[in-house]
Amino acid sequence: MPELPEVETTRRGILSVLKNQTITQVVVRDARLRWPVSPDFAQRLTGQRVLDVERRAKYLLITLARGTVIWHLGMSGSLRILAVGTPPQVHDHIDVVLSSGRLLRFNDPRRFGCALWTGDDPMQHDLIAHLGPEPLSEVFDPVYLADQAKGRKVAIKQFIMNASVVVGVGNIYASEALFRAGIRPKRMAGQIKRDEFQRLVRAIKVVLADAIKVGGTTLRDYVNANGTPGYFRQKLFVYERAGEPCRSCKTPIQQVTQGNRSTYYCPQCQQ
DNA sequence: ATGGGCACCTGGCTGC
């Protein structure tokens, strides 16, 4: 699913609805997510006031008066705001019911997502502590990325998808950013030139920011908190466009496999 | 430390 723009769009959609509300009930219909939902998950949340909804990488962090909910949407998950009483559909695994009469509903067909409560600093949690910088922050700059890439033989596409290097760049936006930067996805990270890192960092920031503006990219499952899809798909240059003409030079877009994931690029525009 | 490959799971599409 969701890469950073989709998670950020979800965060913005649920923030004002959740903030300052009290959780009156939590219903776990299916606890079999990536990690089983803890038996005390509902009890930890019930009766608590929501103070804030933040994001770190692709994790949503719901700050409660006591503790934090760490929520990940996996490949196919979505969080929606609905009225209490809305009948659950297939794959609707968790409801968080609010005092306002609305509820937060988690749907995840593939169950790669997770939801857990922690009473400690969420930034120190095992899932989060090791993560690299946020791509839209100032610390993510060409000097940082070039330094991280020194001596690395891994392909540049897999390198920018490595959450220890930089977070939030998933399979769609990795291909899109490399196209915009004019860099071949299979080149070794350590061989990328200084000016190319400048273009790449700029491309990552621009493509993510542009996607957030239009609510992210919907390929199959993803919908935002209101149930509407993201519209960035219309602005994709290469992703899922194998064989179609490059929007810039008309050369057919190539598809290759890297790390068991599909990569798309223009053999003319990207060198 | 680094890189590669697999696993987790459901559903939709393709081709025989």
Added chain:
DNA sequence: TGCAGCCAGGTGCCCA
């Protein structure tokens, strides 16, 4: 029509 095979917005873990 049926079914096997392949593919899909992620990422932790195991192995060499």
